[in-house]
Amino acid sequence: MDNPLKILIVDDNVVNLMLLDRLLRNEGAEIFKAVNGEESVELCEKHDFALILLDVQMPGMDGYDTAKAIRRISSCKLIPIIFLTAIYKDPAYARMGYDVGAVDFLTQPIDPPTLRSKVGVFLQLKRQKDLLEREIAQRIKTEKALRIAEEKYRNIFVRAVEGIFRSTVDGKFVEVNPALARILGFDSPEDVLNSGCGCDMFISSGDRFNYIETLKRDKYLNDYEIKVIRKDGTLIWISESSRLFEEDGEFYVEGVIEDVTQRKLCELDLQEKATLDALTGVPNRYLFFDRLEKSIANARRYKERLALLFIDLDHFKSVNDQFGHHAGDILLLNVANRLKSRLRSSDTLARLGGDEFCVLLERPSSRDDVKKVAEEFVESLTDDFNIDGMICNVGASVGISLFPEDGVIAEDLVQKADSAMYKVKEGSFKRFCFFSDEGSYNKL
Template sequence: MKAKLLIVEDEAFIALEIQTRLQRMGYEVCGVVSHGEDAVRQAVDLRPDLVLMDISLKGQMSGVEAAAAIRRTCRIPVVYLTSHADGDTLERAKSTDPYGYLLKPFQEKDLRIGIELALHKHALQRQAEESEEKFRLVTESIDDVFWLSTADLKELIYVSPAYEKIWGRRREELHDAPLSFLEGVHPEDRSAVRSLLDHPPLESLQLEYRIVRPDGSISWVRDRRFPVSDPQGRPYRLAGVVTDITEQKDAQLQLLILNRKLQQQATHDSLTGLPNRRLLIDRLEQALARARRNNGRLAMLFIDLDGFKAVNDRLGHTAGDEVLEIIGRRLSHLLRSADTAARLGGDEFGLVLSKIKDKQDASLVAQKVLEAIASPFIIRDERCYIGASIGISLYPEHGLSADDLISRADTAMYKVKHSGKGTFAFYLE
């Protein structure tokens, strides 16, 4: 079944371009709107699987406000589309728990990845929420352990049969020695449970810990206990409910792992493992902020490979991918920890050099990059050679923003391409 997507974009040309791309990729575009109020109404009426929301919208309702309303009324996932946004807007956007951000302009591959990851994350969260509901029902059923004791825990009055299932031990043992359940508590959690027992509660308390069954298997439980008072308000009984939450813990762990993978995929190139264009821009903007504060300098290097297409055509895309992976490693080994190497797409790479002293520092790195790339590649027992053309822009000489520095480094690189390749050049106004 095709995923249904709602586009919220106030620039008609951009909206049409996104719609065309989505339909070409096989998605169903169920609506295209330009105002936040319309987005909320369409989300309610059409029930899309995902909303692509421009953060900055014309009209009374912003994209962030519309996303919050959609989340509140429909619980439909939202991926933000943005070309730039101030810090306050981004903080407000984060509060709506978006399922991702797509930086305009974006490539079709980035658009597909962003959508698929958001849909996958939403599906897992729905599964986790359903698990939470199941566990709520479980706590009201006989699958939980119900127990009742004297206030000092010296006498066990009742324990339900579920104890034997969760602990793997006989209930009779508890009647003989009420605290013998501690023998089944994981050694690393036992002191926390003992501390709870040393001070019988005057109000409800809750603790999560692990149980180790006689067969060695481990499960997680949530132990809730509360006092039962006599007519004079004095505690004279202690009651408790113990629930097996192993699946819930597993779901939370899976979601945590997925979030980490999503973060990695959203900011890094899947082939080389290097930061992608989006993360490079973020790192460059951070480096610029530091440079402005400290009256420092930095350099942006735009690298385009020479002869890569010939290797790709002769040995195949798999070999080409291997070359790109090797180049990624070579570039990483050249840089300081404060610098950033990124794959910008295709056979283009970028370097951000922070805290350089002068133009010569950037020249030295550029020369090292040329030498590293020029070293032969052994692919399928064949020795291959490629080169590189590098354009360099400097802050503050060639630009004050990330966009300016990247654009001017790109311009300088193309001049190298047109004048013979295999070297580097600085941007000339």
């Protein structure tokens, strides 16, 4: 019976050791545990481990020192080490880890499916490595054994689900596998190599420049997501993990590419749903305040002006009461469409809730310009609305605040525009008015 594969888990936290042991006990490997760097080095001198899971932050010998000590053991130079850390996102710590021989990082708290997936890959590689070593030993490392080993590795390259490549630094592919050809929309690896595809897959020269500069600076990329162009012109999202290395005096890039288009589109869709009003499709309160704060920062830096228009429908409740909430929803959608049609692309319309809308005007040249926009809004909402054959009229009240005259904080500008709007509601003004710091309200 073959000797079981062995995994070493190193963590000064006994609870973490027990949890990791429980997660990996069904992976077909014998689990060894150590609570510090010294104990792990002693175990490495006695056992042939397929994989080491090593905590970075430990008293005494930390993870980096422990990895260095393990690498000094001649039989342990090639053992894969996965660091367990809560600080991996810091590029400096990532470089330190790769410099001492880490092959990957897992961020705590550990995601069990990710842990099992990564461990499974390295165990399989260990099984293949052990098998190859036995075959080579049986054939006394003959030329035939070398050819068999090369062919097996070639099969892994060819059959891999992920795209695998090697390219020059200037973007010319010199080796690609069938999976990468499929990802980029080609029939075969030969078609990719003959097409000269490389730099052309980047959407812009800026994307290509940032990609190369990151590689030159860090020497590697990990889960680098970017949108690229396929052969047929369609756009997809890929995630690339690669490294920059030198061979025979020439620099090359080699790595693995995965098509993550579906996941990325889901993420973007979720992000859009989180920041857009579900009924009208315009920005919601969260996105509006985010844009308002950024606009205030830019306006302060470049000494520009902003105008905020708070819009409240006048008879919305009566529409809900008379025609029902469905009609009210249709009315709000039509209101949003009428307002959007009168905005510049640089301005922002948002629904803050209920029948309240806010408009941010960027760089208005004068109060008269703001007045004109307010008049257009009121007039557009004065016209009748036809909702499934039912005619209704709502109208609107508009309060206006200006940056920097009325405030330099987002909440203040919204509150003052809202206060001015209520003056219109009370009948002090017929349609709209400005807020003033002196406590009075001026009709435009």
